[in-house]
Amino acid sequence: MTPQTTPPTTRQTFKLLPELFGDPAMAEIFSAERTVVAWLRTEAALARAQAETGVITREDAAAIDAACVPATVDLPRLWSEAVNVGYPILPLVRMIAAALPEGPDGRVHYGATTQDIMDTGLALQLGEALDRLAELLRWFGDAVARLVDVHAGTVIAARTHAQQAVPTTFGAKMAVLLAEVTRQRERVAATARQVRVVSLFGAGGTSAAMGERSSDVRVVMARELGLRTTEVPWHVARDGVAEFGVTCASLAATAARFAREVVDLSRTEVGEVREAGGHHRGASSTMPQKANPIGCEAVIGMSGTAGALSSGLFRAMEAGHERAAGEWQVEWYVVPLLAELAAGALATAADVAAGLRVYPEAMRANLDAEGGLIMAEAYMMRLAPALGRERAHDLVYRAAHEAREQGLALADALRGTAGPGDLEGLGPLPIPPESYVGDAGAICAAALKTWREAPAEREPAPAPEQQAPQRRALEERAPEERAPEERAPEERALRSGHE
Numbered sequence: 001m002t003p004q005t006t007p008p009t010t011r012q013t014f015k016l017l018p019e020l021f022g023d024p025a026m027a028e029i030f031s032a033e034r035t036v037v038a039w040l041r042t043e044a045a046l047a048r049a050q051a052e053t054g055v056i057t058r059e060d061a062a063a064i065d066a067a068c069v070p071a072t073v074d075l076p077r078l079w080s081e082a083v084n085v086g087y088p089i090l091p092l093v094r095m096i097a098a099a100l101p102e103g104p105d106g107r108v109h110y111g112a113t114t115q116d117i118m119d120t121g122l123a124l125q126l127g128e129a130l131d132r133l134a135e136l137l138r139w140f141g142d143a144v145a146r147l148v149d150v151h152a153g154t155v156i157a158a159r160t161h162a163q164q165a166v167p168t169t170f171g172a173k174m175a176v177l178l179a180e181v182t183r184q185r186e187r188v189a190a191t192a193r194q195v196r197v198v199s200l201f202g203a204g205g206t207s208a209a210m211g212e213r214s215s216d217v218r219v220v221m222a223r224e225l226g227l228r229t230t231e232v233p234w235h236v237a238r239d240g241v242a243e244f245g246v247t248c249a250s251l252a253a254t255a256a257r258f259a260r261e262v263v264d265l266s267r268t269e270v271g272e273v274r275e276a277g278g279h280h281r282g283a284s285s286t287m288p289q290k291a292n293p294i295g296c297e298a299v300i301g302m303s304g305t306a307g308a309l310s311s312g313l314f315r316a317m318e319a320g321h322e323r324a325a326g327e328w329q330v331e332w333y334v335v336p337l338l339a340e341l342a343a344g345a346l347a348t349a350a351d352v353a354a355g356l357r358v359y360p361e362a363m364r365a366n367l368d369a370e371g372g373l374i375m376a377e378a379y380m381m382r383l384a385p386a387l388g389r390e391r392a393h394d395l396v397y398r399a400a401h402e403a404r405e406q407g408l409a410l411a412d413a414l415r416g417t418a419g420p421g422d423l424e425g426l427g428p429l430p431i432p433p434e435s436y437v438g439d440a441g442a443i444c445a446a447a448l449k450t451w452r453e454a455p456a457e458r459e460p461a462p463a464p465e466q467q468a469p470q471r472r473a474l475e476e477r478a479p480e481e482r483a484p485e486e487r488a489p490e491e492r493a494l495r496s497g498h499e
């Protein structure tokens with residue numbers, strides 16, 4: 001059977017969910033073009049590091065550096081030959097070498113192995129992906145923070161087991177979410193530190209081919225690429241990649257918790273919030289009245305998919321010996337999708353939060369839906385000092401049962417069931433819900449303070465003296481480091497497979 005040789009850009013399956021609600025910036029990070037650029041950057045950085053440490057000459061490194069550009073790569077041919085080899089780096093190296101004169105052509109990929117290049121390229125992409133996720137998370141958190149701030153005093157029914165429990169405020173409800181988003185911010189930063197690591201240990205992980213300067217080469221190469229170095233290989237230690245996947249799934253789940261809240265509170269019978277409207281937004285093809293929470297539905301769908309996909313990375317962690325035999329390939333499919341799903345979930349949730357319509361009058365009406373039964377705990381706690389907690393609980397419990405059976409207000413039922421003197425000291429009835437929201441205001445203030453004081457998503461760039469001495473000029477930078485108008489012609493050339 002002849003292997004398929006069609007370039008992946010023309011044989012991609014259509015994925016409706018990320019197509020409609022995905023994040024284009026994240027999709028670009030893991031595009032075929034940007035993936036190849038990451039490998040080219042790695043090969044170029046390897047050559048420059050080897051020149052600085054004396055493994056190859058500076059002249060050879062400069063030639064290799066100049067050849068590691070997208071125009072060197074024929075993408076259709078790269079994928080065609082990668083099918084035969086099983087991996088894309090051998091044909092990539094051959095294309096780079098073919099663009100060089102005799103001498104430097106024999107120094108490309110010197111002492112490295114395929115996974116060194118692919119894993120280092122992946123580290124660059126994961127770092128960039130986490131920067132994007134941090135940005136989206138900040139947008140989402142800022143939108144939630146506005147809800148906390150504006151609605152710190154907007155009274156709503158807290159619900160446990162899907163039933164009304166006690167009063168709270170919508171701001172306090174959102175403050176719990178904001179605190180979760182704040183913790184996610186810390187997780188993203190921690191994951192970024194974990195995955196931004198160079199890989200350069202050769203065929204079996206011993207750096208034998210690189211020789212005695214292998215450690216020095218890794219240090220310089222890491223510095224060139226803005227990564228951390230390491231003295232222990234991670235070819236088969238995939239916990240860092242799995243951590244990235246779990247972080248993506250967790251971010252999507254946080255977005256989905258918000259989305260689920262909006263879906264439940266926007267039910268017709270509840271009507272306390274609603275997604276932003278618009279002509280035909282959430283419309284039905286047959287029911288003209290419908291305005292479905294389609295943004296939230298997309299977030300929940302992306303989160304459910306991300307959670308399921310992330311489990312595949314634990315299988316990838318089973319890689320044996322010094323090179324995986326199939327487990328590594330799990331990452332090739334799962335990691336880009338997880339990143340895109342997490343980004344799409346955060347971006348969509350941020351849009352929903354920013355445009356959320358909140359209806360305080362509906363919240364207030366729902367507080368009275370059962371004739372004040374939501375205030376049962378408040379009555380019990382006011383009676384407890386005189387009657388004791390258990391007796392007060394039993395008294396209010398009987399009154400609540402009577403109120404439901406007879407369709408009475410709780411205050412009226414309590415007057416009818418209480419014994420002589422039981423209600424002394426209770427004060428005016430009924431007790432208003434807004435008087436029983438506890439520390440809701442303080443909770444909102446604390447969540448806002450923590451969010452606003454959270455550190456920046458990305459550590460500052462190294463000072464110039466800490467960066468590699470062989471920094472290239474503006475026009476020689478890798479495409480993803482350039483402004484869109486600077487990199488467009490080069491990326492167009494790469495997509496076409498020729499200059």
